[in-house]
Amino acid sequence: MTSNCFFCRMISNDTKKEILLQNDLAVMIRDTFPVSTGHSLIIPRRHVSSFFDTTTEERVALMDLLDETRKDLDREFNPDDYNVGINDGPLAGQSIPHLHMHLIPRYKGDKDDPRGGIRWIIPEKAKYW
DSSP: OOOTTTHHHHHHOOOOOOOEEESSSSSEOOOOOOTTTOOEEEEEEOOOGGGSSSSSSHHHHHHHHHHHHHHHHHHHHHSSEEEEOOOOOGTOOOOOOOOOOEEEEEEEEEOOOOOTTTGGHHHHOOOOO
């Protein structure tokens, strides 16, 4: 745990009211600034900045919780599709230096033309068709 890390403080909080799903190595919360209804974050309990620094066990736990989160979102919000993403490092847009995976529910009509998905992080290179 790092005392100045938002996610470490949230995970160690005794009330754990933000944590909606969890396993031994990871937790799931809803994003504070959601892109869509149900936008969720899957976060390892251990303070680690990069996905590439996780252990095999942590990766399995993160993927298990990703699957469980999707099932939960399907039941609660019934989205049509999903975006899954990790901003790995500051130049990739990571604003909190504690690994977190975004699971973003997508709904028919939420964007006029959703083609290209995450490619739109660099708009001038997004439209390849």
